[in-house]
Amino acid sequence: MEYKKEILRYAFAKSLPVLFGYLFLGIAFGILFQQAGYDAFWAAIASILCYGGSSQFALASLAGSHSSLALVALMTLFINARHIFYGISFVEDFKIMRQRPYMIFSLTDETYSVLNLCQKDEYLHLQNNKAMFWIALFDHSYWILGSVIGALAGQLIPFDFTGIDFSMTALFVVILVDRLSGGKEDKSGMLAAIAGLAVGAVCLFVFKPEGFILPAMVITVILLTVTSGRNKEAADHE
Amino acid sequence: MNKYVYIILAILISAAVTFLLRLVPFAIFSRKPMPARLQKLAKLLPSAIIAVLVIYCIRNAVFASVTELLVTLFSVGVVVGLHLWKRQTLLSIAGGTVVYMAALRIFL
Numbered sequence: 001m002e003y004k005k006e007i008l009r010y011a012f013a014k015s016l017p018v019l020f021g022y023l024f025l026g027i028a029f030g031i032l033f034q035q036a037g038y039d040a041f042w043a044a045i046a047s048i049l050c051y052g053g054s055s056q057f058a059l060a061s062l063a064g065s066h067s068s069l070a071l072v073a074l075m076t077l078f079i080n081a082r083h084i085f086y087g088i089s090f091v092e093d094f095k096i097m098r099q100r101p102y103m104i105f106s107l108t109d110e111t112y113s114v115l116n117l118c119q120k121d122e123y124l125h126l127q128n129n130k131a132m133f134w135i136a137l138f139d140h141s142y143w144i145l146g147s148v149i150g151a152l153a154g155q156l157i158p159f160d161f162t163g164i165d166f167s168m169t170a171l172f173v174v175i176l177v178d179r180l181s182g183g184k185e186d187k188s189g190m191l192a193a194i195a196g197l198a199v200g201a202v203c204l205f206v207f208k209p210e211g212f213i214l215p216a217m218v219i220t221v222i223l224l225t226v227t228s229g230r231n232k233e234a235a236d237h238e
Numbered sequence: 239m240n241k242y243v244y245i246i247l248a249i250l251i252s253a254a255v256t257f258l259l260r261l262v263p264f265a266i267f268s269r270k271p272m273p274a275r276l277q278k279l280a281k282l283l284p285s286a287i288i289a290v291l292v293i294y295c296i297r298n299a300v301f302a303s304v305t306e307l308l309v310t311l312f313s314v315g316v317v318v319g320l321h322l323w324k325r326q327t328l329l330s331i332a333g334g335t336v337v338y339m340a341a342l343r344i345f346l
Contacts, residue, residue, distance in 0.1 A: 051253075
């Protein structure tokens with residue numbers, strides 16, 4: 001019990017980079033959501049329940065044009081599909097935590113990155129990974145806070161926020177740059193990213209903006225599955 | 239459909255899909271370990287998927303006008319440059335977005 005303050009302080013310190021990122025992005029989302037016709041209350045609900053940064057941007061856009069709920073499901077699926085892989089690193093860690101369902105729920109790009117970064121820290125694992133929970137909770141609250149501020153700002157501040165949705169593009173670019181320039185195995189990651197860009201670009205021209213994401217995702221996954229399998233066979237034969 | 243009924247449903251659907259996606263590895267691998275080949279794929283796939291998502295974000299700019307495409311690509315370049323330089327997520331995102339919003343007003 002004596003550790004409680006230290007653990008909180010540690011978790012807060014680790015979550016600071018996310019604080020700034022999520023405030024900015026959350027505000028952008030709040031503004032977009034307000035422009036789509038939903039005020040701070042609804043922005044808060046969305047950020048509490050969905051907790052998907054970029055998928056909420058898409059939600060704002062789809063809600064604004066009153067798109068079909070099936071499209072909402074599909075877009076959320078493709079934008080957040082990468083989250084399938086985040087849990088892989090944390091299956092063991094989350095097993096011993098009381099807050100396991102919440103930890104699974106709140107595994108966003110940022111929380112995943114921070115937890116990944118600190119995974120070797122002893123402090124992170126004290127009291128059944130208590131700090132992991134606090135980091136996740138802090139991150140979530142920054143996002144909710146940003147969304148509310150954004151929606152209110154959109155309502156009260158007479159500023160033309162056109163172009164603020166570029167922050168979502170920027171977020172993905174930043175994630176990609178971090179993934180590709182962080183470690184030693186750059187080459188295959190770089191090839192994977194190039195493959196994604198190539199498949200995406202080709203599909204964009206073949207299927208047009210409205211319908212390209214589904215084929216692009218499917219083809220990318222198939223392509224990577226096939227080529228990563230072939231490489232392993234080549235390695236096995238050496 | 240009433241817009242509040244709509245948004246409640248949209249939020250619940252989006253939330254459910256997101257949660258189920260995040261749940262997948264825990265549902266599968268809590269009992270048995272993950273095969274090596276899948277581990278390799280798991281490492282590569284996110285980079286490819288995020289690359290597709292970058293294309294998704296700029297999908298409309300590509301077909302809008304040459305100016306808009308150039309402004310977009312330039313702003314992406316600013317984000318990459320800032321991030322490789324300072325490695326500060328907020329700076330990269332905010333800087334790129336400010337440049338984009340300004341360029342949008344200047345050139346279009």
